[in-house]
Amino acid sequence: MSDLLNAFAIAGKAFFGFQAIFFALLAVGLNVHFGYTGLLNFGQIAFAMVGGFGIAISVSQWGLPFWVGVLVGILAAVVLALLLGLPTLRLRADYLAIVTIAMSEGLRLVFRSVSATPVTGGTRGLSAFNGDFIALAPWDTQHRYHILGTTWSGGELWVALVGWVLVTLFSLLVWQLMRSPWGRVVKAIREDEDAVRALGKNVYAYKMQALVLGGVIGAFGGMVYAVNTGSAIPDQYQSANTFLAYAALILGGAARVLGPVIGSMILLFILQFADTGLRAMISNGVIPSELLSSTDVAQIRFVLVGIGLMLLLVFRPQGIFGDRREVMLDAR
Amino acid sequence: MPAEPAAHGAHAARPDEPPAGSAPASAGTEKAAPRRLAQAALRDLPWEIGVAKPDPTVVVDGVTRTFGGLTAVSVDHLEIQRGGITGLIGPNGAGKTTLFNLLTGFDQPDTGTWSFDGRSLGKLSPHQVARLGVVRTFQLTKALSRLTVLQNMLLGAQGQRGESFLRALVPGTWRRQETENTEKAMELLQRFKLDAKSDDFAGILSGGQRKLLEMARALMSDPQVVMLDEPMAGVNPALTQSLLGHVKDLREEGMTVIFVEHDMDVVRDISDWVVVMAAGRIIAEGPPESISQNKAVVDAYLGAHHDAPLTVDDEDRVLAEAEASIAREGHPDQGVISSDRPHPRRTDR
Amino acid sequence: MTHAPHRARRHGRRTTTGQLLAADRPAPGRSGRRRTGRRPLVLSLLLAAFAIALATLVPGVANAAGESVTGTLQTSRSGPIEGVQVTVETAAGAEVDSAETDADGRFAIDVPGPGEYTVTLNAGDLPDAVQLGTNGDTVTVTVGPGRTQPVLFGLVDGSANSGGGTIRAVQLLVDGLRFGLLIAISAVGLSLIFGTTGLVNFAHGELVTIGAIIAWYVNVRLGVPLIPAAIIAMVGGGVVGALNELGIWRPLRRRGTGLVAALVVSIGLSLVLRYGIQIVYGGSSNPYGDYQSQRAVSYGVFTMTNRSLASIIISIVVLLLVALMLQRTRIGKAMRAVSDNRDLAASSGIDVNRVILFVWVMGGALATLGGVLLGLSDQVQWDMGFRLLLLMFAGVTLGGLGTAYGALVGSVIVGVFVQMSTLVIPDDMKYVGGLFLLIVILVIRPQGILGSRARIG
Numbered sequence A: 001m002s003d004l005l006n007a008f009a010i011a012g013k014a015f016f017g018f019q020a021i022f023f024a025l026l027a028v029g030l031n032v033h034f035g036y037t038g039l040l041n042f043g044q045i046a047f048a049m050v051g052g053f054g055i056a057i058s059v060s061q062w063g064l065p066f067w068v069g070v071l072v073g074i075l076a077a078v079v080l081a082l083l084l085g086l087p088t089l090r091l092r093a094d095y096l097a098i099v100t101i102a103m104s105e106g107l108r109l110v111f112r113s114v115s116a117t118p119v120t121g122g123t124r125g126l127s128a129f130n131g132d133f134i135a136l137a138p139w140d141t142q143h144r145y146h147i148l149g150t151t152w153s154g155g156e157l158w159v160a161l162v163g164w165v166l167v168t169l170f171s172l173l174v175w176q177l178m179r180s181p182w183g184r185v186v187k188a189i190r191e192d193e194d195a196v197r198a199l200g201k202n203v204y205a206y207k208m209q210a211l212v213l214g215g216v217i218g219a220f221g222g223m224v225y226a227v228n229t230g231s232a233i234p235d236q237y238q239s240a241n242t243f244l245a246y247a248a249l250i251l252g253g254a255a256r257v258l259g260p261v262i263g264s265m266i267l268l269f270i271l272q273f274a275d276t277g278l279r280a281m282i283s284n285g286v287i288p289s290e291l292l293s294s295t296d297v298a299q300i301r302f303v304l305v306g307i308g309l310m311l312l313l314v315f316r317p318q319g320i321f322g323d324r325r326e327v328m329l330d331a332r
Numbered sequence B: 001m002p003a004e005p006a007a008h009g010a011h012a013a014r015p016d017e018p019p020a021g022s023a024p025a026s027a028g029t030e031k032a033a034p035r036r037l038a039q040a041a042l043r044d045l046p047w048e049i050g051v052a053k054p055d056p057t058v059v060v061d062g063v064t065r066t067f068g069g070l071t072a073v074s075v076d077h078l079e080i081q082r083g084g085i086t087g088l089i090g091p092n093g094a095g096k097t098t099l100f101n102l103l104t105g106f107d108q109p110d111t112g113t114w115s116f117d118g119r120s121l122g123k124l125s126p127h128q129v130a131r132l133g134v135v136r137t138f139q140l141t142k143a144l145s146r147l148t149v150l151q152n153m154l155l156g157a158q159g160q161r162g163e164s165f166l167r168a169l170v171p172g173t174w175r176r177q178e179t180e181n182t183e184k185a186m187e188l189l190q191r192f193k194l195d196a197k198s199d200d201f202a203g204i205l206s207g208g209q210r211k212l213l214e215m216a217r218a219l220m221s222d223p224q225v226v227m228l229d230e231p232m233a234g235v236n237p238a239l240t241q242s243l244l245g246h247v248k249d250l251r252e253e254g255m256t257v258i259f260v261e262h263d264m265d266v267v268r269d270i271s272d273w274v275v276v277m278a279a280g281r282i283i284a285e286g287p288p289e290s291i292s293q294n295k296a297v298v299d300a301y302l303g304a305h306h307d308a309p310l311t312v313d314d315e316d317r318v319l320a321e322a323e324a325s326i327a328r329e330g331h332p333d334q335g336v337i338s339s340d341r342p343h344p345r346r347t348d349r
Numbered sequence C: 001m002t003h004a005p006h007r008a009r010r011h012g013r014r015t016t017t018g019q020l021l022a023a024d025r026p027a028p029g030r031s032g033r034r035r036t037g038r039r040p041l042v043l044s045l046l047l048a049a050f051a052i053a054l055a056t057l058v059p060g061v062a063n064a065a066g067e068s069v070t071g072t073l074q075t076s077r078s079g080p081i082e083g084v085q086v087t088v089e090t091a092a093g094a095e096v097d098s099a100e101t102d103a104d105g106r107f108a109i110d111v112p113g114p115g116e117y118t119v120t121l122n123a124g125d126l127p128d129a130v131q132l133g134t135n136g137d138t139v140t141v142t143v144g145p146g147r148t149q150p151v152l153f154g155l156v157d158g159s160a161n162s163g164g165g166t167i168r169a170v171q172l173l174v175d176g177l178r179f180g181l182l183i184a185i186s187a188v189g190l191s192l193i194f195g196t197t198g199l200v201n202f203a204h205g206e207l208v209t210i211g212a213i214i215a216w217y218v219n220v221r222l223g224v225p226l227i228p229a230a231i232i233a234m235v236g237g238g239v240v241g242a243l244n245e246l247g248i249w250r251p252l253r254r255r256g257t258g259l260v261a262a263l264v265v266s267i268g269l270s271l272v273l274r275y276g277i278q279i280v281y282g283g284s285s286n287p288y289g290d291y292q293s294q295r296a297v298s299y300g301v302f303t304m305t306n307r308s309l310a311s312i313i314i315s316i317v318v319l320l321l322v323a324l325m326l327q328r329t330r331i332g333k334a335m336r337a338v339s340d341n342r343d344l345a346a347s348s349g350i351d352v353n354r355v356i357l358f359v360w361v362m363g364g365a366l367a368t369l370g371g372v373l374l375g376l377s378d379q380v381q382w383d384m385g386f387r388l389l390l391l392m393f394a395g396v397t398l399g400g401l402g403t404a405y406g407a408l409v410g411s412v413i414v415g416v417f418v419q420m421s422t423l424v425i426p427d428d429m430k431y432v433g434g435l436f437l438l439i440v441i442l443v444i445r446p447q448g449i450l451g452s453r454a455r456i457g
Ligand SMILES: Nc1ncnc2c1ncn2[C@@H]1O[C@H](COP(=O)(O)OP(=O)(O)O)[C@@H](O)[C@H]1O
Pocket: B067, B070, B071, B072, B090, B091, B092, B093, B094, B095, B096, B097, B098, B099, B342, B343, B344, B345, B346, B347, C452, C453, C454, C455, C456
């Protein structure tokens, strides 16, 4: 029982922790791409990577101030979106999916390569670039705080606070955009871009704007992650993260302003709860160790995410918030 | 704004011809006038392919498009009269849709030039063509399913301030325009009897209603030329009549209409001029009456029929007519077009 | 977060296995460490220590005792390297411990608990001829609770890039051809499935893995020779393909699930299978029991092990058979017809569902064979298929999604390009080259090499 409570508390922390913010920002960006514009971007993690490394490289390699690093991260995301969009936005959805995932893997390989080591730190990555930011916290960052049975360091709390402010701001931005004529065009592109072209809209430009916007939001996710962990390592930015963000988005409901946010929180809660719960049950002997060892737990979580993703799409494609009628209209 | 100069153009085209030449006596039907004008302007033209029109708005020159070995479109010269309804007919696979795609920038030809009001459209992308006032609808209706009917309509409006990313963030800059557009959209929806559905998702509309919506949406942009690809296909007969009425209305507002249709009755009813395509070429053009007498047309439909069954029921009627006229005229000249049967090609992926 | 697929290394590893063996051969005309033009194969002798660094995003919570990191430093020429200092630090940069490698080149360092660690070797301690490989002097690993985490530095013995230009090019061409054919075999099913159902199957890589692993269990655990084991695996792959179709995709088609939704479902399936496999098979890479200790045979301008040669021959024969089947047999023609136009095929009396089922069975069996060939050259690993998936996509997309022959052409181009690109770009970036090629071709010809343009209106 106490194990269960403990698992609940730890999962509760995950509900609000920086990883939920990370996935929320990735998924808010994906919501702009996929939920509203219909762009099947499977390379979202690359935006997070250039965001995180934007700060890391600027601060620890070039010695620039932290906020310049943030600007560099945003700029890098914009450039990446443009580079990616120029050749691929004319492609069909499935081609775009392949190219974006290829791009994100390619970029990660470049970042971790020996040739890039002088800049990115190679496989080892970079660290010690978040000091300026943590120092801004209005409370003692060394102290540990106990909130509802969970323990947070002052730094963690600070990152989480700023992170949730970011999530709120971006959600408001998306909300405002999607109720404007701009949002109408973008949603129409999701439905049928040729029809939108025939009505005199420059579809390419709109897709590009959406790609840049969602990419920059994703880059902020990467920054939050890097700042919280204090390190930026290329191998942290695996494409599986993009899939998890998709799972969060679909869980919460695509094309809903709050869908990706709530989806990420719930997803992280479930993942952490399953993780802690399973480990506890294994160490208690509730689950016989021949069946499952604690080393398997990390994998089990992905199996669960996979199953969840499949079941959601088949039985509740609208997610938690979506409107089933609306989703069923989806002709694709 | 586009409607006005077009109407003006129709008049300017034939200043010498007395408007009363064939105008109805009843003065109240001022709406009917443009139709008569276009018809009158076209009346004395020779029935030959590529004939120059008195006041052409769209001019096509030497446009060809091939898919692999198949020549889908090969048009030497074609002019479309301003302010008239031009029917484009031809068996399936004749290249009508492809021609539409080329004219509206959705596809690039291998060779050729084409212009709208003297302005070359060759290098323009679809949205640029649309902004000039040439809008089209699609053979397979493209209702934007997960947008409401009203949103579909609003999308058609041109020059919206709120469609720019930055201004979208400041609702003050686009609210008024949005209200105006909404009024206009509701008016149009009323005309098309869709106003009751304005808040429903377009995806739940029936096939016929979607066709209506697509047409209404196109009209939101105040176009000068409207290109309708099989607007009546799949529409039930009751709706067909109202659709036909709308198409005629367009002409009366001074727009130029080009439409693809298979039902010869419809074509005869509303078009001022008919262009017949087969195997990518224009094989005849002339006023509607001339078409059923045209031997090339008859051959085309017959040839196509022998090789590939026409899917649209209506064409059977055309075919029956054709065969009847052949029976009257004697031996048909076979094998000219029949060998160019439409190849079913991989598409869509 | 998940694994750290050492994608960049994989290829090197494959060649390495061959090269290590080649180096064992008494080489006439070779003196000491000087290479000669006739030994182009001995290029980049990467260390053959295999590891999966499980970089988990969510660090383990529970504490289990006895975690450590371990590894072996050696290259084929230098042998085990003794006396190199290896240091382990926590992610935050605090030193945990350091140790020197023993006479076998081994090191083992205990770490205080599960989590992320960086392992650094002192490059100055390495012999002159040995250089750092693609991983540099530092490797980041995530140690699971209770695990002994292997660390792979991927040292090279300094002979890389010193081969004569053309000879090296020929060697790479041959190796690229083998790799490309292997991709092609695996990707035929991917392309045909897309052609017949419109599904972009992100779980296709797992078919490859499943094949390699079935063969491994049958071969290593049950002691069945590899060739019958591969045939058993292919049967298994066909069954898995059929189960895919019957259990998931056919019901989903019936429900009218959209293509994008189906694509995401396939991603979910890929996660389930991939991590399920890892739970069952584990995270280590293992070789097959047979054909491991072969030596490279010289063919004048290039050298090749017999199993590489066999891999090429098997690939070509199988691909020819597939082509013959598509061209000549009833079912093959039906496949092409369904691929071409499903509705038309259905209306002309073809049982579309049966054809699709056949495509899945065939695609599954072929992917399985691809997996066995890959396992033969690269060893068997739980995520080998997923790592191959992107290259399969690259090949299939290059050729034009949905066309069977396009997949062949595209895959071979990708394989050769990836290998040959190491002439100009560093070895650890060669996949980037392949992905770059994909993007470039799509810009020039969005429909792929053999594909046809989508129709509008
Ligand atoms: N994208 C395409 N790829 C290959 N062939 C095409 C494509 N689009 C049209 N075609 C071919 O061009 C010919 C003309 O087609 P289309 O213009 O649709 O005819 P219509 O609209 O008159 O029925 C047909 O044979 C068709 O198969």
